[in-house]
Amino acid sequence: MRLLYGHRARLRWVHLILGGALLMPFFLVASVFVPTFTGGGSVFESLPAQIAAFGCALPLAAAAALLPLARPLSVIGARSLGGVDPALLADAPARSWAARVRTSVWFVLHVGLGGLVGICALALPRLALVLIVVRTPARLRGSRPPLPRAFHGWRVLLAPPAGITLLLALSAGAAVAGALLARTAPALLGPTPADRLAAVEARAADLAARSRLARELHDSIGHTLSAVTLQAGAAARILDSDREFVRGALTSIEEATRRTVGELDSVLGLLRQDGEQPGSSTGPTLDALGGLLAHSGAPVAYTVSGVPGRAPDPVSRAAYRIVQEGLSNALRHGGTEPVRLHIAWEDTALTITMLNSLVDGADGADRAKTGEPARPLRGAGAGGGRGLRGIGERAALLDGRAHAGPDDGRWRLTVRLPLPGGAR
Known part of the structure; x- marks a missing residue:
């Protein structure tokens, strides 16, 4: 019944x-x-x-x-x-x-x-x-x-x-x-099979967008937290002996956190948008590199070769994030040792080179002892933490190359990003 x-x-x-x-x-x-x-x-x-x-x-x-x-x-x-x-x-x-x-x-x-x-x-x-x-x-x-x-x-x-x-x-x-x-x-x-393929493509595009936004959050917040931690620790150690240094450190912490809050709002705004295109992005470019270096938390020796130009926005944003992640790695593993940053402008490519010392050996000291050469970063297959994987992914998305490894007792990061059409 x-x-x-x-x-x-x-x-x-x-x-x-x-x-x-x-x-x-x-x-x-x-x-x-x-x-x-x-x-x-x-x-x-x-x-x-x-x-x-x-x-x-x-x-x-x-x-x-x-x-x-x-x-x-x-x-x-x-x-x-x-x-x-x-x-x-x-x-x-x-x-x-x-x-x-x-x-x-x-x-x-x-x-x-x-x-x-x-x-x-x-x-x-x-x-x-x-x-x-x-x-x-x-x-x-x-x-x-x-x-x-x-x-x-x-x-x-x-x-x-x-x-x-x-x-x-x-x-x-x-x-x-x-x-x-x-x-x-x-x-x-x-x-139908066509419907399933379209669903898989939409899912892949969604995952790619989420992965890109995750990299944005990691690079922005991770760098700021590393810099704030270092500056706060240094200020605490010399609080009674150098008030001017402490005042400057606190000012840098305030500016860095305020800048990061703005970037966080921008990234979260993308998450709230409906119909976001997978390739769309926002964030600071190389034009904001001066502020990043001034409040990085570590001394940076910055040099430029070639004639600086204006790179396309995707390349400029990727270059900024790569420098930011490189500085974060230097702060985590090199302490307050100076960081050397060199950007080479060429007709067809933009090359970023960063050198820093390895104090705690957390990301390659053992390889430095054996003299292992720099190796390419290939996204998720590369070792060394999410930061290096993110650098490799950013370079690969722009048809570029990224290498990281020991170089004469120091850690070298080299990233080459093509300039589309040779225009700068």
Whole structure:
């Protein structure tokens, strides 16, 4: 009984009735043209004409279901009333012809079965009621209802069981039709290979955007925290002996944190935006390099060769972040030892070179002892922490190269970023 009259069965019955209702406009259109070919009157006066109109309505419904929006509308009904797992259905409009044809087949199946169930639901209960009440005493049933010809004579005893059987058959037919729609929905309304590919590409773009924003946060906040920690520690050690140095350190901490809060607001603004393009970005460029070096927390010997120009914004932003991460590494592993930064402007590329000492050996002291040469940074496959991986990823995204490793007892970071078109 639960299969025939349970909650899911009732919802599927409603789904089928709605399918029959959706078929009615197409049936009425077909009923206008069918008499033209049959030579008769109204289709409602002839059962064969009605069957012909029903058959002609199905192709019209199939043509209408080729519209892209037919799939999401069908999915809503299949999910909410048909009891189909939402993960197996595609919510997006059908763009390819393969998806449209599959949707059209399902829609025809829906309205066709719904029309048949609707017709039976209108006709069979009345006949079943006649068969059931025929043996009821006259004082309870009123006038005697007319019986079908097959139930005259002794066969009248079979009328009530036959009526109950008709009702059960109607319920069973509706349950089978609903189960058939639910079983075919994932195959006909589910994502096509093109839909799955588009979903994978969208997911990859989203992950790329999140990874880029994560690098922005790591580079900005990580550098500031390293500089603030170093300056606060130095100020604490000489608090009583050099008040001017402490005052300068606190000023640098204030400026660095204020600048970082602005960058954090910018990055979080991107996270709140809808429809962000994967390649879009924001943040400081090489124009802000002077402020970064002035409040880096470590002495920096900065030199430039070539004729400085204006690099494209993606290259300029990447160069700023690379210098920022290089300074963070120097603060973490080189203490307050001087850092040498050299930027070489060429016609086709921008080269960044940073040299710093290794005090704690956390990122390559063992390799420095063995004289291991610098190695390329290739994103996630490179060792040495998230910072070096981020530098490698930034360079790779711009078709550049990044190398890091020991060089004569010091740590050298070299990054070469192409300048598109040779323009600066």
